[in-house]
Amino acid sequence: MSRLIICVLLIVCSGCAKDHSKPAANLSFVSVKRERTLYDIRYQTDVDVLDLFDQGQRKGMIAGFLTCALGDDHDFSIEKAMQFSAVGLIESDGEPRPGEKFSYLTSAFLVETSSNRSSQRYLSRLELNDLLSNKSQIPCKLFVTAFGYKTYYSNTMNIPTAELLREINKPE
Amino acid sequence: MTAETVTCAKGNTYKLHKEHTLTDKKDVSAKPVPVESTKAIVLFIGGAGDKESYYFSGPYGNILAARAAFDKRNESLSAEGRYRSEWLGYNEVRGKQDIQRYVLSLIPYKSCPIYIVGHSLGGWNGAHLTKLMSDWGYRMQMLITLDPVGEGALVWIGSDIYRQRPDPVAVEWINIKATPTNRNSSDGVADFGEKWIVSCGPSLNVNVDTSHANALELFVAPISGGNSASDLLMAAIMKEFS
Numbered sequence: 001m002s003r004l005i006i007c008v009l010l011i012v013c014s015g016c017a018k019d020h021s022k023p024a025a026n027l028s029f030v031s032v033k034r035e036r037t038l039y040d041i042r043y044q045t046d047v048d049v050l051d052l053f054d055q056g057q058r059k060g061m062i063a064g065f066l067t068c069a070l071g072d073d074h075d076f077s078i079e080k081a082m083q084f085s086a087v088g089l090i091e092s093d094g095e096p097r098p099g100e101k102f103s104y105l106t107s108a109f110l111v112e113t114s115s116n117r118s119s120q121r122y123l124s125r126l127e128l129n130d131l132l133s134n135k136s137q138i139p140c141k142l143f144v145t146a147f148g149y150k151t152y153y154s155n156t157m158n159i160p161t162a163e164l165l166r167e168i169n170k171p172e
Numbered sequence: 173m174t175a176e177t178v179t180c181a182k183g184n185t186y187k188l189h190k191e192h193t194l195t196d197k198k199d200v201s202a203k204p205v206p207v208e209s210t211k212a213i214v215l216f217i218g219g220a221g222d223k224e225s226y227y228f229s230g231p232y233g234n235i236l237a238a239r240a241a242f243d244k245r246n247e248s249l250s251a252e253g254r255y256r257s258e259w260l261g262y263n264e265v266r267g268k269q270d271i272q273r274y275v276l277s278l279i280p281y282k283s284c285p286i287y288i289v290g291h292s293l294g295g296w297n298g299a300h301l302t303k304l305m306s307d308w309g310y311r312m313q314m315l316i317t318l319d320p321v322g323e324g325a326l327v328w329i330g331s332d333i334y335r336q337r338p339d340p341v342a343v344e345w346i347n348i349k350a351t352p353t354n355r356n357s358s359d360g361v362a363d364f365g366e367k368w369i370v371s372c373g374p375s376l377n378v379n380v381d382t383s384h385a386n387a388l389e390l391f392v393a394p395i396s397g398g399n400s401a402s403d404l405l406m407a408a409i410m411k412e413f414s
Binding site: 017036037038058060062063064065078079087088089107109116117118119120122145146147148 | 229
């Protein structure tokens, strides 16, 4: 009986999972720079993705990530494991001036993720060159989660592979 | 030494017998023995709706955000192969079979220091995990419970968690309770699951003004002399290598 009650309650609550009122953000790539094993990806958006509820930065949200697909799997949904990706948290990169876009920075690891999403392993320079050699650009999306809301996804941003390879292959 | 396997023309396989090369008994010189360097293993254990959806709610990646922030701080150690983190669901650390598969298989040797950061139901099951692993001879260095939940009978019936209250075993235990000024619906859900009100046991037992769902904020908010749980975990790991 208790199990039935909990299931009914949660199913009812799940119907309340709301859509975000903000439109899917358009992202524009600014730069990428390697700092040791991390890659600092800078980009701008037309929506303040760290303030989707107009309550202040990070208020009401749980997690915000930028993910770039390094392989041929381009399924960005949070439930799925993308095997080869660049991934990191969304951080603010300075206050926007009036009329300007919002600037963000993601310090991303370039990793292979296990199928159960538990483990990550850094990709070597050789592996990265192999993965990216036949691509002109890689697609990226950001997502933000908030309790009681459906996951917010941005539109796709493309990063020129040449810029990423330049950083991958630059001397230590 | 592993024996070499050969296949004959008829398709049968045979193992070749091999022998170790023994040191001459007259050779008394010191021999170098390879010793694996210390490696810190941090398990980030999420609660309901963190890694997988929970009755159609989520996944939200609550503790994944905390893990990502901490991985960034440990970039150098990770590059040296001295740090490893895992993102696990609360239901992946309950029962011997799951613990063997998702936890013990990661640990190279029993004296390897293990650090556990558990949120919500992950804090409850993570606390149980410290006791079990300690009993099995593993070295549980630190436990951080972020607003642990699991006291309620209803949540026990509907979730893969231990029924009895945990009795954690770790060198250090930090417990953080979410006490938000502005509550959101996740706080109601945590109340429904019944928070584990920890009155004694932790070396640090504090409150943080944020909602239950915000595992990252619980992890990085200052709690002791301006230091966060993340800072204290980092210090504990660095102490291991000093």
